[in-house]
Amino acid sequence: MPNYREDLDRMFxxxxxxxRRALIERLVLGPASVSELARPFEMAMxxxxxxxxxxxxxxxxxxxxxxxxxxxxFAVDAxxxxxxxxxxxxxxxxxxxxxxxDFLTPDNTKEN
Numbered sequence: 001m002p003n004y005r006e007d008l009d010r011m012f013x014x015x016x017x018x019x020r021r022a023l024i025e026r027l028v029l030g031p032a033s034v035s036e037l038a039r040p041f042e043m044a045m046x047x048x049x050x051x052x053x054x055x056x057x058x059x060x061x062x063x064x065x066x067x068x069x070x071x072x073x074f075a076v077d078a079x080x081x082x083x084x085x086x087x088x089x090x091x092x093x094x095x096x097x098x099x100x101x102d103f104l105t106p107d108n109t110k111e112n
Contacts, residue, residue: 004081007058007059007081008081008082008085010057010058010059011058011059011060011078011079011081011082012082013054013058014054014055014057014058014060015060015082017051017054019041019043019048019051020051020054020055022040022041023037023051023052023055023061023072024055024060024061024074026040027061027072027073027074028074030073031071031072031073032071032072032073033069033070033071033072034048034049034052034069034070034071034072037052037072052072055072056072058078059075059078060074060075060078060079061073061074061075061078062075
């Protein structure tokens, strides 16, 4: 069974880098080969491959190889656990703000 906390750590680590976020933005549009992904970046191919490896280990992208061409694609539901975690953190904070709003609203201006 995967460790939920470690999976989130890997995901957020992968998302922390602007190059990796740019790669995700490109892959959301559709699969691409490594050479296609490398075009907009001014970096050595091994550096780009390291970024793709981080994304793949985090489960955000997957890859397949046909001959000498490796193609990456975005894993559609990969970011859902992160979004769920963020949503769970927002709910208690929103409830506290709602209670503060209720406290600060005078009784005669409250809507029923």
